[in-house]
Amino acid sequence: MSKKIFIAAAVIFAALLGYAATRPDSFRVERTASIKAAPQQIFPHINDFHRWSNWSPWENLDPDMKRNYGGPNPGVGSSYAWAGNNKVGAGRMEIIAAEAPRRIMIKLDVARPIGGHNTAEFTLTGKGEFTEVTWAMSGASPYAAKLMGLFVSMDHLVGKDFETGLANLKTVVEK
Numbered sequence: 001m002s003k004k005i006f007i008a009a010a011v012i013f014a015a016l017l018g019y020a021a022t023r024p025d026s027f028r029v030e031r032t033a034s035i036k037a038a039p040q041q042i043f044p045h046i047n048d049f050h051r052w053s054n055w056s057p058w059e060n061l062d063p064d065m066k067r068n069y070g071g072p073n074p075g076v077g078s079s080y081a082w083a084g085n086n087k088v089g090a091g092r093m094e095i096i097a098a099e100a101p102r103r104i105m106i107k108l109d110v111a112r113p114i115g116g117h118n119t120a121e122f123t124l125t126g127k128g129e130f131t132e133v134t135w136a137m138s139g140a141s142p143y144a145a146k147l148m149g150l151f152v153s154m155d156h157l158v159g160k161d162f163e164t165g166l167a168n169l170k171t172v173v174e175k
C-alpha cells in the first residue's frame with residue numbers, strides 16, 4: 001500500500017514539475033489609476049526618487065530602512081538603493097528612460113527577499129482634466145519562478161502594492 005502511495009505522489013510531483021515547465025517565460029503585472037491632474041504635474045513625482053517617500057507603498061514598512069540615492073537627479077541615470085527588514089528587502093532601481101511627461105522606465109534589481117531583475121514602467125496618458133497612470137512591471141520567469149507561480153503569482157505578490165502606490169500618488173498629487 002505504501003509503495004502505491006509513494007508512486008502516486010511521485011507521479012503527481014513529476015506532473016507539477018512538467019506543468020511548471022510549460023508556463024510562460026515572462027510575466028507582466030499592471031495597474032492603472034485615474035488622477036485629476038495633468039501629466040506634467042504627476043511626472044516629477046515619479047521621475048525623482050527623492051519624492052517616492054511621499055507615495056511608494058514600501059516606504060513606511062520599515063522605519064529603519066537605509067536609502068542611498070545616486071546619479072543625476074531627477075531623470076535618466078538617477079538611482080535609488082534600499083536595504084531594510086523582510087517586508088521591504090533590499091535592491092536598487094535606476095531610471096533608464098524618461099520621456100517627459102508621458103513615460104518613465106526603471107531597471108529594477110531586487111536582491112531580497114526574492115531576487116529578480118525586472119523592468120518597471122510608468123505611462124501617463126492625459127484624458128481631459130484627468131491622467132491615466134499605469135504602473136507595470138515585467139521580467140523573465142526562470143524555471144524556479146514558474147514553479148513558485150503554480151502557488152502564488154507575481155500579480156498576487158505585487159499587484160496590491162501597485163494599487164496602494166497609485167492611490168497614494170493620487171492623494172499626493174490631488175492635494
